[in-house]
Amino acid sequence: MAEVRPHARFLMKHCFQKLLSHRSSSLVFRKQPLFSSTSFIRSFNHISTMPIDQTEKDVTLTYAGSSVKVLLHGANILSWKVNGAEKLFLSEGAILDGSKAVRGGVPLVFPVFGKATSGPTATLPQHGFARLSTWEFLGQTTESPLAVQFGLGPENVSEELRSAWPYNFTLIYTVSLGEDTLETSLSISNPGDVAWDFQTLLHTYFYIPDVDKVAVTGLTGTEVKDKVTKTDYSESNEDVTIAAEVDRVYENVPKPVTIKSDGKTLFEITRKNLDDVVVWNPWTNCVKMGDFKPVTGYKNMICVEAGSVSKWTSLAPGETYVAVETVKAYL
Numbered sequence: 001m002a003e004v005r006p007h008a009r010f011l012m013k014h015c016f017q018k019l020l021s022h023r024s025s026s027l028v029f030r031k032q033p034l035f036s037s038t039s040f041i042r043s044f045n046h047i048s049t050m051p052i053d054q055t056e057k058d059v060t061l062t063y064a065g066s067s068v069k070v071l072l073h074g075a076n077i078l079s080w081k082v083n084g085a086e087k088l089f090l091s092e093g094a095i096l097d098g099s100k101a102v103r104g105g106v107p108l109v110f111p112v113f114g115k116a117t118s119g120p121t122a123t124l125p126q127h128g129f130a131r132l133s134t135w136e137f138l139g140q141t142t143e144s145p146l147a148v149q150f151g152l153g154p155e156n157v158s159e160e161l162r163s164a165w166p167y168n169f170t171l172i173y174t175v176s177l178g179e180d181t182l183e184t185s186l187s188i189s190n191p192g193d194v195a196w197d198f199q200t201l202l203h204t205y206f207y208i209p210d211v212d213k214v215a216v217t218g219l220t221g222t223e224v225k226d227k228v229t230k231t232d233y234s235e236s237n238e239d240v241t242i243a244a245e246v247d248r249v250y251e252n253v254p255k256p257v258t259i260k261s262d263g264k265t266l267f268e269i270t271r272k273n274l275d276d277v278v279v280w281n282p283w284t285n286c287v288k289m290g291d292f293k294p295v296t297g298y299k300n301m302i303c304v305e306a307g308s309v310s311k312w313t314s315l316a317p318g319e320t321y322v323a324v325e326t327v328k329a330y331l
């Protein structure tokens with residue numbers, strides 16, 4: 001029997017199931033080879049810019065003056081532009097060759113947030129293996145908004161990481177680009193025969209003009225685990241501002257969260273099945289990270305991370321968990 005390449009194996013094992021679920025929600029699924037076909041190109045010849053540009057390393061979508069670029073390594077979004085303006089922070093020192101997690105954009109955290117001290121994920125590196133593995137580009141699902149999918153299964157993960165967490169899983173990451181919105185949806189399935197627990201998070205680095213003027217709202221009254229002060233408390237501020245290192249997990253945040261600058265809304269973040277929100281800015285401690293450049297970059301970034309991290313979610317065989325974040329950009 002001819003050898004089946006990993007990509008084909010992924011499609012057979014993971015995506016045909018997805019295809020069926022898409023059919024029920026009337027989405028169109030196209031497999032990767034169609035992207036290079038002239039029929040696909042012809043179907044978009046009324047649009048002046050090609051909407052999907054695929055290279056060996058990344059995939060760029062262009063839609064209604066906006067664009068998003070996704071690196072296959074980590075399925076890490078590197079850039080999101082609305083009307084030509086960059087909305088994400090990507091360190092000038094970010095390493096994009098697959099040897100390290102990307103410092104900026106939107107790294108994906110799975111199956112553990114931070115570093116577990118006990119349990120099955122304790123042998124995994126900080127934030128798990130999804131951001132350290134090269135995902136497969138699976139193709140396009142819709143034209144308007146423009147959406148594509150990426151997949152990760154055990155066959156895409158290094159042997160070392162796979163033996164550290166030896167479970168069967170399927171991750172399908174859908175990136176949808178609207179005029180001023182970016183929706184990211186992570187479908188986490190257990191196709192194996194034993195249950196496992198996970199945490200997940202979208203580690204979004206937002207670009208901001210000036211950290212001194214920034215405020216995060218929508219967190220008032222929620223319980224906080226403050227990793228800098230090592231205290232737990234209830235957030236009393238309407239406006240959460242940044243004037244030093246901040247590393248906090250806000251638990252069970254009930255409402256959308258907004259990032260403002262000088263009182264004006266820059267971003268609104270809505271979440272489904274991502275109950276927690278992490279706010280992180282390393283401040284001048286960024287000098288300790290070799291890949292954080294320039295060292296003044298902390299003034300132009302804030303991580304507001306939608307996650308399910310304050311508890312473990314158990315996924316039984318055959319179950320799927322779908323986590324969705326929608327970011328709307330203003331200004």
Ligand SMILES: O=P(O)(O)OC[C@H]1O[C@@H](O)[C@H](O)[C@@H](O)[C@@H]1O
Nearest residue numbers: 126127203227247248278280305
């Ligand atoms: O350097 P890393 O592994 O990308 O992590 C960056 C930060 O990620 C945040 O989500 C964590 O709350 C921080 O504690 C951590 O420092």
